[in-house]
Every structure is written in structure tokens, then in C-alpha cells.
Amino acid sequence: xxxxxxxxxxxxxxxxxxxxxxxxxxxxxxxxxxxxxxxxxxxxxxxxxxxxxxxxxxxxxxxxxxxxxxxxxxxxxxxxxxxxxxxxxxxxxxxxxxxxxxxxxxxxxxxxxxxxxxxxxxxxxxxxxxxxxxxxxxxxxxxxxxxxxxxxxxxxxxxxxxxxxxxxxxxxxxxxxxxxxxxxxxxxxxxxxxxxxxxxxxxxxxxxxxxxxxxxxxxxxxxxxxxxxxxxxxxxxxxxxxxxxxxxxxxxxxxxxxxxxxxxxxxxxxxxxxxxxxxxxxxxxxxxxxxxxxxxxxxxxxxxxxxxxxxxxxxxxxxxxxxxxxxxxxxxxxxxxxxxxxxxxxxxxxxxxxxxxxxxxxxxxxxxxxxxxxx
Numbered sequence: 001x002x003x004x005x006x007x008x009x010x011x012x013x014x015x016x017x018x019x020x021x022x023x024x025x026x027x028x029x030x031x032x033x034x035x036x037x038x039x040x041x042x043x044x045x046x047x048x049x050x051x052x053x054x055x056x057x058x059x060x061x062x063x064x065x066x067x068x069x070x071x072x073x074x075x076x077x078x079x080x081x082x083x084x085x086x087x088x089x090x091x092x093x094x095x096x097x098x099x100x101x102x103x104x105x106x107x108x109x110x111x112x113x114x115x116x117x118x119x120x121x122x123x124x125x126x127x128x129x130x131x132x133x134x135x136x137x138x139x140x141x142x143x144x145x146x147x148x149x150x151x152x153x154x155x156x157x158x159x160x161x162x163x164x165x166x167x168x169x170x171x172x173x174x175x176x177x178x179x180x181x182x183x184x185x186x187x188x189x190x191x192x193x194x195x196x197x198x199x200x201x202x203x204x205x206x207x208x209x210x211x212x213x214x215x216x217x218x219x220x221x222x223x224x225x226x227x228x229x230x231x232x233x234x235x236x237x238x239x240x241x242x243x244x245x246x247x248x249x250x251x252x253x254x255x256x257x258x259x260x261x262x263x264x265x266x267x268x269x270x271x272x273x274x275x276x277x278x279x280x281x282x283x284x285x286x287x288x289x290x291x292x293x294x295x296x297x298x299x300x301x302x303x304x305x306x307x308x309x310x311x312x313x314x315x316x317x318x319x320x321x322x323x324x325x326x327x328x329x330x331x332x333x334x335x336x337x338x339x340x341x342x343x344x345x346x347x348x349x350x351x352x353x354x355x356x357x358x359x360x361x362x363x364x365x366x367x368x369x370x371x372x373x374x375x
Contacts, residue, residue: 170200
């Protein structure tokens with residue numbers, strides 16, 4: 001392994017990063033960090049591309065509770081760096097574990113570069129063992145090596161960035177329900193049905209015969225229906241049309257008034273209420289009365305993955321996810337398009353579109369930020 005410093009254009013520039021106010025996600029700023037010398041055992045990664053989805057907004061919403069702010073700490077505790085998924089290349093190294101030029105897929109900041117402390121490299125990847133990431137979910141510390149990752153396809157990098165992390169969650173939703181015999185439900189009601197996480201789950205549920213009711217806005221209804229993965233599509237103002245049969249609620253929208261409407265309409269037949277996301281993160285509840293049972297429970301995907309890894313083994317888990325992913329990814333080619341955002345203004349525009357809760361469901365956003373030339 002090559003562990004000496006090498007020159008790279010990014011090493012002569014100041015990394016540019018988009019930061020958000022930890023308590024107000026509408027407040028953002030770009031920061032040009034001073035060049036940081038590597039400590040022994042570290043690697044500098046040049047961030048080539050990263051995807052932005054509504055899932056990243058959810059990371060910001062749950063940043064404190066689930067420690068997303070701890071992944072890429074800042075010197076100013078009031079500001080944070082929301083993690084994204086993307087590809088990066090090792091451009092400088094003082095580690096014996098990763099060579100210059102190695103390309104990785106994993107958690108990255110909205111930045112032009114980042115520094116990791118790689119642990120022992122295995123056949124497929126490496127984990128960042130930096131002190132600030134100790135105790136985080138293993139999946140979030142893990143970087144897959146493009147040279148050996150069975151999921152990686154050089155011609156399908158956009159699909160992997162935009163869809164794979166979301167499909168991973170889709171798989172876990174479906175598996176968690178299977179693991180609990182669907183909580184004796186005959187239907188799964190899914191909010192934010194146009195979101196890619198919801199679509200992935202609906203496709204998996206359809207394959208095994210579980211009825212799904214997709215809840216969406218009137219504006220997205222035609223798109224959601226065109227996918228032909230939901231058993232039924234219902235607009236948000238028509239929740240009372242849902243059949244009163246045993247159900248589970250998969251809440252990806254995070255809209256508290258919608259949550260109440262579903263719980264109230266399905267009172268007595270709602271067997272489980274699962275909180276997955278928060279695509280409507282800025283919606284404030286208008287009714288503060290106690291919610292009809294059951295109490296919503298947050299689904300933390302890494303916990304279910306850890307359980308299945310113990311039960312099935314990593315190879316079996318990878319095989320199951322990989323097979324489902326291939327089928328889903330290829331099907332998405334029939335409707336998904338990609339939009340490229342390069343530079344501060346374009347990337348911020350994508351972030352604001354997602355934060356506003358009004359993205360085009362047919363688009364996947366691929367972003368990159370250039371470094372600021374050193375003065």
C-alpha cells in the first residue's frame with residue numbers, strides 16, 4: 001500500500017463545504033476551510049460527487065437524536081454538516097491501509113474534500129475509526145471500495161448514489177414487517193408515496209403480495225399511479241376512504257396532522273405505526289391532543305441490519321439485498337432521470353428544493369462542489 005503524500009490539485013486549495021444551522025435547516029452558509037495537514041494514519045478524500053435527496057433533510061432533522069451531526073463535526077457547535085452518500089478518491093495518505101487513487105463509496109459531507117482515519121481494510125471496504133465516529137452505526141462509518149464492491153457498476157454510479165441508500169431503507173422496512181409477520185396487518189399505508197424510499201418498499205411489498213396504500217399529494221398522484229407499484233393511491237385529503245382493515249402505517253412524510261388522520265381513521269385496526277422519515281419536516285401539528293394508539297415507533301435501519309447480520313451472516317444478507325437491488329435499480333431506469341448540480345449556487349438550489357418539500361419525484365440530484373483556490 002502506498003502511504004506517502006502526493007500532490008493533487010485539491011491539496012493546494014481550501015475545501016468548500018455547505019453547512020446548515022443545526023436548529024434551523026433553512027439557514028445555510030458556505031465555508032472555505034483552511035488546509036489541514038494529515039495526522040499519521042489519515043487519508044484525504046477528494047469528494048467527486050454526492051447525491052442529495054429528501055433523506056438528507058431527514059438526517060438534519062434527526063441530527064441530534066441519531067448523531068448525524070457527529071459524523072462530520074465542525075468547530076462551531078451551532079452549525080453542522082449534513083451527511084450525504086457519494087463517491088470519493090484518496091488523494092493523500094499517511095495510512096498503510098488505503099493507497100492513493102483508491103475510490104470509495106460512503107458517507108460524505110456536502111464538500112469538496114474530507115479526511116478519514118481508515119481502520120483495517122477488508123476485501124470490500126474499510127471503516128472510519130476516528131474518535132468522533134466511535135459508537136455510530138457501523139453502516140454510517142463504512143466505505144465500500146469500488147474495486148471490489150459487488151454492488152458497484154461504473155456505468156451506474158448515479159443510480160448507486162441516489163437510490164441505493166434509500167433502497168437499503170426500503171429493504172429494511174419490508175424486512176422488519178416480515179420479521180414481525182406484518183403485525184397481522186393486511187395492508188400497509190405509506191405516506192410520501194412519491195418518495196424513492198416509499199417506492200422501493202412498495203415494489204418489494206407487491207412482490208410478496210402485501211397490499212399497499214400510497215398516500216400522496218394531488219400534484220404527485222398521476223406520477224405515483226403511473227408507477228403501478230401501489231395497490232391503491234389515495235390523496236392526503238381522502239384518508240377516510242382507506243379500508244378499515246388491519247393495517248400498519250409507514251410514515252415517511254412526518255406530517256403530524258396526517259399521522260393523526262391515519263391513526264384516527266384506522267383506530268382499532270392500526271396494529272403498528274412506523275416512523276421512517278420526515279419529508280414534511282417543517283410542518284407543524286395543528287392538533288396537540290393525545291394520538292390514538294398505537295404509539296409511533298422509530299425504525300432505525302442499522303439496528304435491523306445488525307439483527308439480520310447476526311441471524312443470516314453478512315454474505316447471505318448481502319446476497320438478498322443485492323438481488324433485490326439489481327431488480328429495483330433496473331426498473332427505476334424506466335422513470336428516473338438525473339440532474340447535475342455543480343458549484344455553490346446550483347447545489348444550494350437543490351438543497352432548498354428538497355428542504356421545501358417540493359422536489360420533482362422523477363429526478364435524482366447529483367452534486368459536486370469545487371474547492372476554493374488558495375490565496
